[in-house]
Amino acid sequence: MPDFDTSVPHIARVYDYWLGGKDNFAADRELGDRTIEAYPNVVFSVRANRAFLARAVRHLVGENGIRQFLDIGTGIPTASNTHEVAQLEAPQSRIVYVDNDPIVLSHAKALLKSRPEGQCAYIDADIHDPDAILAQAARTLDFSKPVAIMLIAVLQYAGDDAEVDRIVRRLMAECVPGSFLVISHPASDIDPEQTAEFTRRFNESAAGRMTRRDHAGVSRLFDGLDLIEPGVTRTAKWRPDSELEAASPAALWAGVARKAQ
Numbered sequence: 001m002p003d004f005d006t007s008v009p010h011i012a013r014v015y016d017y018w019l020g021g022k023d024n025f026a027a028d029r030e031l032g033d034r035t036i037e038a039y040p041n042v043v044f045s046v047r048a049n050r051a052f053l054a055r056a057v058r059h060l061v062g063e064n065g066i067r068q069f070l071d072i073g074t075g076i077p078t079a080s081n082t083h084e085v086a087q088l089e090a091p092q093s094r095i096v097y098v099d100n101d102p103i104v105l106s107h108a109k110a111l112l113k114s115r116p117e118g119q120c121a122y123i124d125a126d127i128h129d130p131d132a133i134l135a136q137a138a139r140t141l142d143f144s145k146p147v148a149i150m151l152i153a154v155l156q157y158a159g160d161d162a163e164v165d166r167i168v169r170r171l172m173a174e175c176v177p178g179s180f181l182v183i184s185h186p187a188s189d190i191d192p193e194q195t196a197e198f199t200r201r202f203n204e205s206a207a208g209r210m211t212r213r214d215h216a217g218v219s220r221l222f223d224g225l226d227l228i229e230p231g232v233t234r235t236a237k238w239r240p241d242s243e244l245e246a247a248s249p250a251a252l253w254a255g256v257a258r259k260a261q
């Protein structure tokens with residue numbers, strides 16, 4: 001087991017707490033409660049985010065024939081991880097997971113339980129080093145064929161607009177036409193006062209800062225790509241399976257776009 005500093009709240013563990021998971025410590029739970037108090041809808045937001053991930057993967061596998069996924073900022077394994085959803089539809093799918101948190105690394109074995117027809121790999125790397133991520137991912141993924149780059153609730157931890165833009169452009173530059181970019185991102189313009197207080201509390205004590213973005217800021221990340229319907233929407237409104245699902249008060253923007261020919 002790697003060593004964890006359990007006295008400082010960590011993103012992956014606080015997120016696990018919001019989701020109702022067990023892989024968290026007292027400091028994570030304390031910040032989890034303080035942020036829930038500021039914005040109670042965070043518990044709906046994280047669930048709607050996981051549901052969006054599953055619907056997006058299902059859509060890419062079922063409707064677009066995608067069989068390769070690079071999932072950066074994986075998080076602690078929970079229900080419906082990318083490989084489980086993808087391989088249910090297409091067992092030969094290949095998935096590379098990337099995270100920089102030691103507790104996610106300690107769960108990598110669970111993430112690596114690929115169906116025999118497919119393949120899963122785990123990379124311990126920082127999103128700020130897309131070159132290293134791409135080089136290692138190429139051991140499992142064939143970048144001469146379409147890949148879905150999954151940036152699910154992670155870019156808010158990746159710095160300012162210029163840095164986030166650099167990361168997204170670098171990743172997409174490696175992908176052939178027919179590849180996809182999938183993003184979900186906490187919103188600054190949904191319940192703005194509550195979410196601003198939530199973010200202030202989070203940034204005060206967590207290891208790592210988060211930056212929320214508005215609809216225009218998230219939409220810009222897809223520049224040069226073809227957004228598929230329904231464009232950049234609340235996570236819960238992206239091709240929901242039911243009206244109940246669509247009604248979730250989740251405060252994240254989400255979109256899926258295709259790299260054109």
Ligand SMILES: C[S@@+](CC[C@H](N)C(=O)[O-])C[C@H]1O[C@@H](n2cnc3c(N)ncnc32)[C@H](O)[C@@H]1O
Binds near residue numbers: 011076101127158
């Ligand atoms: C909010 S969780 C999202 C997990 C998952 N993608 C989901 O949406 O359910 C964010 C994840 O990004 C990871 N992360 C944060 N900063 C990172 C960085 N600089 N490089 C790689 N991963 C990072 C965290 O460790 C955490 O597991």
